[in-house]
Amino acid sequence: MPMERENGLSLSQTLECGQCFRWERTADGSYRGVAGGRRLEVSERNLSGVLKDAFWAHYFDMEHDYGAIRGHLCRKDPVLAEAACYAPGIRILNQDPWETLCSFILSQANNIPRIRGIVGRLCLLCGPEIEGGLCAFPSAEAVAALSEADLRAAGCGFRAGYVLDAARKTASGGVDFVRLRELPLETARGELTSISGVGPKVADCTLLYGLHRLDAFPMDVWMKRAMKRLFPGRTPGYFGRYAGVAQQYIFHYSRNHPELFK
DNA sequence: GTCCAGGTTTTTA
DNA sequence: TAAAAACATGGA
Numbered sequence: 438m439p440m441e442r443e444n445g446l447s448l449s450q451t452l453e454c455g456q457c458f459r460w461e462r463t464a465d466g467s468y469r470g471v472a473g474g475r476r477l478e479v480s481e482r483n484l485s486g487v488l489k490d491a492f493w494a495h496y497f498d499m500e501h502d503y504g505a506i507r508g509h510l511c512r513k514d515p516v517l518a519e520a521a522c523y524a525p526g527i528r529i530l531n532q533d534p535w536e537t538l539c540s541f542i543l544s545q546a547n548n549i550p551r552i553r554g555i556v557g558r559l560c561l562l563c564g565p566e567i568e569g570g571l572c573a574f575p576s577a578e579a580v581a582a583l584s585e586a587d588l589r590a591a592g593c594g595f596r597a598g599y600v601l602d603a604a605r606k607t608a609s610g611g612v613d614f615v616r617l618r619e620l621p622l623e624t625a626r627g628e629l630t631s632i633s634g635v636g637p638k639v640a641d642c643t644l645l646y647g648l649h650r651l652d653a654f655p656m657d658v659w660m661k662r663a664m665k666r667l668f669p670g671r672t673p674g675y676f677g678r679y680a681g682v683a684q685q686y687i688f689h690y691s692r693n694h695p696e697l698f699k
Numbered sequence: 700g701t702c703c704a705g706g707t708t709t710t711t712a
Numbered sequence: 713t714a715a716a717a718a719c720a721t722g723g724a
Contacts, residue, residue: 541706545705545706545709546703546705547704547705548701549704550723551723552704555721589720592722593720596706596719597701601700633708634706635706637707638706644704656705657705657706658705658706694709
């Protein structure tokens with residue numbers, strides 16, 4: 438694992454901690470991916486150059502001081518400090534909200550390799566072509582124009598109807614991400630869960646990974662186990678305004694220490 | 700072959 | 713109201 442860092446950012450920790458599905462590690466340890474309709478190949482070697490580009494600097498969340506956030510979290514709780522020290526180079530990406538919503542709808546009762554496969558096929562099916570024969574993530578409008586059968590053929594399974602409902606509500610403005618950034622967390626959550634197939638967990642993933650609401654705290658099976666074992670009696674509120682960053686440290690740490698939960 | 704996967708909805712008691 | 717079951721699919 439390359440540990441050289443640009444302003445505290447570790448590519449491997451950030452791109453392989455479960456928040457995104459379109460980055461691939463190459464044989465030489467760099468990462469190839471697509472975001473915001475752009476293709477990028479990035480490594481610890483060319484990272485500082487990449488971060489001079491405003492789009493990628495924002496994507497990798499260079500506006501936030503993660504050293505300060507981590508310090509704030511570590512002072513709250515020693516167990517959290519241990520989780521944070523395991524992967525201090527994690528940052529919460531600024532991903533496209535619609536792509537995030539759609540991807541995490543596909544994540545339910547599914548495993549990560551398969552989620553990546555479905556997302557990739559969806560991009561090939563109706564995403565705009567970009568350089569190198571790659572396809573960007575399709576717009577909500579493009580997905581809304583598909584049929585449920587198209588989505589099943591791409592491997593969505595029973596989630597096909599959910600994706601379609603999300604696409605229609607997003608394309609029509611019924612779900613408005615600009616507004617969701619401003620609303621109180623609970624209200625924003627309520628709007629997202631009005632989409633069929635979106636419950637509290639997918640809503641919180643959308644809020645944290647897509648809308649950069651750093652207080653959102655997705656609670657999946659791993660996090661339920663981790664809370665019970667590592668933070669008994671605590672609720673997400675315990676972690677404060679950067680609870681979402683804490684969640685990511687704890688999630689990644691737990692996934693990589695399954696022996697803790699035997 | 701059978702088990703399981705960053706859940707959610709529907710059905711059942 | 714709470715606990716099961718159903719929901720598709722493919723990689724391990």
